[in-house]
Amino acid sequence: MAPKKGLLQRLDEGVVIGDGGFVFALEKRGFVKAGPWTPEATVEHPEAVRQLHREFLRCGADVMQAFTFYASDDKLSNRGNESSKKYTCRGINDAACRIAREVANEGDALVAGGLSQTPTYLSGIGKEATQAEFKKQVDVFVENKVDFLIAEYFEHLEEMEWAIESCCKSGLPVVATMCIGPEGDLHNNSAGECAVRMAKAGAHVVGLNCHFDPFVLLEAMKKMKVALDEAKLKVHMISQPLGFMTPDASKQGFIDLPEFPFALEPRICTRFDMHRYAREAYELGIRYIGGCCGFESYHIRAIAEELEKERGSLPLSSEKxxxxxxxxxxxxxxxxxxxxxxxxxxxxxxxxxxxxxxxxSKPDNWGITAGHELLKQKTQETSEVEIQTLQALKTKK
Known part of the structure; x- marks a missing residue:
């Protein structure tokens, strides 16, 4: 059997379709806890993770991204419950890679190892400590012989650059996606500047994932493309948006919407929205096209069906x-x-x-430093309501 073509060769020759959103899909199915969003399911319920991979593969995904979102040791230790003591970065990442490889080998798919933003960075401990967390994951990915790495879901350009540096040491192709929109990152770096600096840091593929719907994200991707062209940087582009419509979201995307995370269903994109998204992304020059939170397998199938001529085939799921x-x-x-x-x-x-x-909706518009004050205010308001309710009950008695 001939060896599988690598990511960069596939992108040079045509389109690569990513998979969809594991965190939200598995939370709805009862295998992931909202709040921590950490992927213990790879160890606790591997059959659930395996089945979701298979659904995406059957619907046309070319990449099985290992379910390693928020699987760094510092994030796992922040869960604040006993189960966090059971699992480590190594254990979860190793299990995720093995599951992804098993399913990828059932087709012509590649395996990607992914890492994301860390509590260490947000704590201000510094570059060395942050990259130490990244290295733990990268080491496991290399040992499992993944085909490429994805640094995804970063809101701060500085941390993204540190992540890319850590990934590049592996010698594997590196994909970098930030969870920002047209307004740029949380330190007011523009979307264009983020793209340029990601490319200069060594990423082979740059773009965006999560936080915004397909069409808002494509507006930000347009800014990235202009900046990359002006800087004369030749890299591939990737887009992996939400499967929810977010035209009313503010700078931090859907996490500011009052429906997040348990009442987003009325916002779900239709399969026909995904046809439009796939075509607009392709025409923009994006060749790695996938999805993030809210993307189900039928959304990925819609992308594959829209790009049938470019890909030369339909996915197995299209039989039905x-x-x-x-x-x-x-x-x-x-x-x-x-x-x-x-x-x-x-x-x-x-x-x-x-x-x-x-x-x-009216977004909460939580700022970078205002969050704790807003939480304190809301907690105080809630407490006052509770006190009034108790007093009313006593009076009634």
């Missing part, structure tokens, strides 16, 4: 799904059969189904 609803021609109801067309689904404006539901 005809593009643009053509399978509805076999429906028993004539008005449903009438929906078996691209024109119908492209023109549809989906309803939320919720009477009097607001079109947009």
């Amino acid at each position: 799904h005809e593009t643009w609803g053509k399978g509805l021609k076999m429906h028993t109801k004539p008005w449903v059969r009438a929906r078996a067309s691209r024109q119908y689904w492209e023109q549809l404006k989906p309803s939320s189904g919720r009477p009097y539901c607001a079109t947009m």
Whole structure:
């Protein structure tokens, strides 16, 4: 059997489709705890992680990204419960790599090891301590012979540069994605500057992931492309947005929305939104196209179906799904059969189904340093309400 083509060769020759969002998908399924968002499921419930990989593979993903989000020792130790003592960076990352490789070998997929922002950086301990946390993960990835590395979900450009440096020491291709939007990072570095500095730090593929919907993220990607072109830097681009619509989100994206994280379902993108996203990303010159939180396997299938001509094939999952609803021609109801067309689904404006539901939300707009004060204020307000409620109950008795 011929060896698999590597990431950079695939990007030079065509399109690479990423996978979707493991953290949110597994939280909904009961395998990840919201708040910590750490991936103990790779050890506790490997079958759940394995099945999700298989769903993405069947729907056209070319990459099985090991479920190692927030799997650094400093993040695991911050969980504040007994289970955090059971698992280590090495144990979780090793299990995640083995599961991803097992499924990747069932197809023509590559395995990526991913690392993300750390509590060590946010604590201000410094570069050496932060990179020590990165090194623990990178060492496990190298031992497991992953095909490339992804430094993802960074809000601070400085920490991203430190992560890229750590990844580059492995000798593997390095992908770098920040979770920022058109306004730039949390230290007011523009999206364009972030792209340029990521490329200069050594990343082979640069772009964005998470925090914003496909179309908001593409606006930021346009700024990145302009800056890279002006700097004459030749790197590939990657986009892995949310599967939720966030036109009303502020600088920190969906985490500022009041629906985060348990009431985001009314915002889920349709498969037809993903057709549009895939086409616009491709036309922008992005060749690594995938998704993050909220992306389910059918979203990835929509990307693969939209890019069928560019890729030369359809995913296995399309055996049970005809593009643009053509399978509805076999429906028993004539008005449903009438929906078996691209024109119908492209023109549809989906309803939320919720009477009097607001079109947009009012983001919390938590600042970098204002968070603790806002939390204190909200806690105080809640306490006052509780006191008033107790007093009312006593009076009633």
